Amino acid sequence: DIQMTQSPSSLSASVGDRVTITCRASQSISSYLNWYQQKPGKAPNLLIYAASSLQSGVPSRFSGSGSGTDFTLTISSLQPEDSATYYCQQSYSTPSTFGPGTKLDIK
């Protein structure tokens, strides 16, 4: 199975900050990398698919980049409603696997 790691595991940032979360795959997954946001008690919400494509309805302050094994999710100007846990997911091969998550708090 492809192992996914994320860093940091948690972070705290202020409204307006630029925030970057990193995801790394244990082998090359081309651009088959997706990002989700999950708030407590809710189902995950798709933000970015295919490494850099913004899902319809997602604010443009979210962006993704990377290919191969290293990927990033960037929030250009942090908003209070962005407090959540963020997961990356590889859809290159079965079983699809998720990163352990990054918990983002607002200062």
Add this chain to the structure above:
Amino acid sequence: QVQLVQSGAELKKPGASVKVSCKASGYAFSTHYMHWVRQAPGQGLEWMGIISPIGGGTSYAEKFQGRVTMTRDTSTSTFYMDLSSLRSEDSAVYYCARGHLPGVAVAGAAYDIWGQGTMVTVSS
């Protein structure tokens, strides 16, 4: 609107089975594969398997092979996930999640629509 509505919470004893349903609406049922993902309390997301809406073909994560069965009922646009021989470690929220690209199974699939989740508690 496109939505997936899951069945309610379940309390099961160890060794029992549970069947979770996921009713799809607002889109053409036959066009998108359905995935099942679970999340133990305070933990991350774990992919369990996938089912084709057309032929009902399935692929399961090796961890669940022999214990999980995914089916669908085209007449009611409903998917089902059956997990047997339950143990305490199976206590989790179970989600159905739609593959976002029509006709795409695993490679390249992101999950754009999720059910609200079904809490399954396994306890004696």
